[in-house]
């Protein structure tokens with residue numbers, strides 16, 4: 193096994209982008225994080241079913257390669273705006289699952305001190321400016337963050353994640369236009385999972401590929417298979433280079449699929465069981481990446497087992513941390529509405 | 535089932551009203567996000583798409599401003615659209631068309647057109663959906679001349695007021711509290727109208743008037759029932775319409791009881807309670823007051839996610855009981 197892996201490593205030149213660009217250790221970390229996203233969401237779902245988490249949540253199971261691929265070339269102080277389906281983005285950008293669970297449990301140790309929940313999950317210290325309850329709400333905010341970067345010369349690149357549904361909001365069009373005319377260091381990432389709630393892109397969107405809309409705003413429009421980590425990371429890498437070089441924005445359309453329903457109240461009436469099962473069985477992004485890593489000799493079965501075990505422990509510990517954390521005092525109800533001043 | 539006691543949920547009552555409106559008038563149609571095969575985020579449109587087809591139950595893209603504008607344009611030119619916002623919070627995205635266009639078009643054109651559009655807004659907190667999916671924004675729209683703004687509090691009124699809204703020549707905004715959707719109550723069959731602009735006295739009493747809106751009507755009635763046991767006799771006025779407001783019913787009630795408590799879920803400051811208090815203070819009922827007017831409204835904060843904080847944000851039955859008791863006993 194070790195010998196085979198060395199031989200493969202020597203011929204990395206023929207492998208897909210990420211295997212040439214990143215070290216084996218970095219790539220194993222990616223698999224670790226993909227598992228972390230998957231198991232985090234499964235854990236959150238289970239807690240929800242058991243009544244430990246209230247409200248609703250939108251799971252990104254099936255879209256992990258998209259979140260990981262886009263965030264791969266980002267530096268720690270680069271920034272993102274995320275969506276209602278934002279758990280994966282949050283973990284990919286560096287959040288700790290314990291504090292995410294704590295947020296879902298409404299605890300003071302959560303990233304939003306129990307005020308935000310799943311739909312507003314954020315990790316400002318790691319550059320995640322927040323998920324959003326408003327479809328398209330984060331897109332102009334990302335452009336504003338990119339304007340700050342340019343004016344303050346911080347060198348930061350900003351990524352705005354949004355769904356296929358969001359590309360029909362006015363905010364999307366207004367934001368792309370401004371980013372283009374001002375050549376801002378922002379990357380628009382449309383995670384096209386085929387549906388906005390129950391409405392397929394065929395029914396909601398006049399163009400076949402959302403990337404085509406880039407032409408209207410004079411920026412590159414790139415389509416990637418969002419379930420293949422290397423493809424996503426490569427497109428993101430190029431867009432980040434372009435942004436850092438001051439050449440302006442890129443629109444990346446990452447074609448993917450959500451395995452779960454839109455939210456906790458979806459009866460999946462608008463798509464077939466066969467369609468869902470096909471994506472789960474044949475294009476699961478975690479399985480695809482794991483298989484590739486193993487086939488290329490970057491990891492063996494033991495290594496995979498070790499990752500799975502480590503992730504399982506992280507998830508279990510995270511849930512324990514959340515359970516044991518204190519709930520906010522009612523007396524603090526009106527905190528954080530305005531900035532506290534001395 | 536005996537027609538006289540037929541019960542429907544609030545959501546079913548709205549659905550029935552929309553079906554009757556479509557049966558009665560070819561021009562009526564529905565528009566909104568995921569109202570077709572999904573049945574609406576709160577299952578209010580349900581299976582209407584199967585019965586009326588996709589020409590009359592139209593799924594829009596996620597485009598609130600555009601969708602609201604299309605509804606306004608269709609209304610001005612002869613149709614009778616009923617437009618569903620998926621959550622009332624998204625009124626903020628449609629505000630331009632609602633406030634600058636729908637509300638003012640007839641006026642600006644000197645009465646040459648009418649805008650018979652109905653817009654429905656699932657509103658309110660209590661579902662754990664946090665700050666951007668839990669707001670009560672009815673007073674925002676209540677501030678705009680040209681709009682009519684209603685908040686039915688029972689299944690009976692939800693149906694009758696929706697049918698009134700569809701028949702109305704002007705834009706009518708309906709705020710439906712999400713926690714009411716499952717509430718059951720008597721709903722007559724067939725077509726009937728509950729007039730816009732008329733409050734309803736839900737419970738007669740002599741010691742205190744509670745003017746409440748939407749889900750707070752139910753909470754006020756619970757509080758009133760509890761206080762009845764203490765010999766405190768409360769009158770509960772269900773405001774039902776916040777624009778145009780039924781001044782007379784409020785004034786007459788306060789003249790009778792001499793005390794006023796306003797209860798509403800929206801943020802307390804600059805809300806509907808301020809309007810009700812002011813109109814009483816400006817009226818002949820002022821001389822009848824035996825106590826200061828009291829408002830119970832939402833806390834001065836966005837709606838938090840944590841369920842205990844969320845509950846603490848809006849008035850609950852014990853809060854109403856305490857405030858009413860203090861008022862009647864002269865503690866305030």
Ligand SMILES: Cc1ncc(C[n+]2csc(CCOP(=O)(O)OP(=O)(O)O)c2C)c(N)n1
Nearest residue numbers: 277325326327355356357358387388389624
């Ligand atoms: C302005 C606005 N309109 C509608 C909604 C309700 N809503 C939440 S998510 C969603 C679908 C979004 O679809 P898409 O952008 O494709 O993201 P996905 O859910 O597929 O990740 C809708 C309609 C909302 N939250 N905000």
Ligand SMILES: [Mg+2]
Nearest residue numbers: 355356387388
């Ligand atoms: Mg989508």
